[in-house]
Amino acid sequence: MSTPTPCWLCARPLGHKVEWHHPVPKSRGGRETVPLHPICHRTLHAHFTNAELQRIGADHAKLRDKPELSRFLAWIADKPPEFHAPTRTRRR
Numbered sequence: 001m002s003t004p005t006p007c008w009l010c011a012r013p014l015g016h017k018v019e020w021h022h023p024v025p026k027s028r029g030g031r032e033t034v035p036l037h038p039i040c041h042r043t044l045h046a047h048f049t050n051a052e053l054q055r056i057g058a059d060h061a062k063l064r065d066k067p068e069l070s071r072f073l074a075w076i077a078d079k080p081p082e083f084h085a086p087t088r089t090r091r092r
Contacts, residue, residue: 008034008060009044010073015081023058025050032058042087043072 004013008021019041024030027050036044044053047068056062063069076083 005035007037007040009036009040009063009069010076012037012076012079013081017082023056023060024054028054030054034058037081037083039076039084039087043069046087 006012007014008023014035014037017038018035019038020033021036021041021044022030022033024032044063047066048056048063064073
């Protein structure tokens with residue numbers, strides 16, 4: 001039996017719903033895509049602009065160190081792969 005592919009952001013196994021994220025946004029020339037849970041994908045875009053995502057690039061360790069994401073990752077860690085909740089947006 002093969003090991004399920006983990007989410008690029010939270011490293012939990014992926015469920016039935018998978019979204020593909022460009023670590024460097026397509027609008028900024030990004031071509032690579034990585035698999036994410038829908039809640040992880042929405043959280044990334046709720047907290048970071050495309051310019052910020054471009055600067056961070058594919059270094060998910062840098063993203064995980066950001067305070068707003070580290071709190072989210074600690075909260076989501078024990079949730080099942082299909083877990084969904086409304087995504088909070090940051091105040092800009």
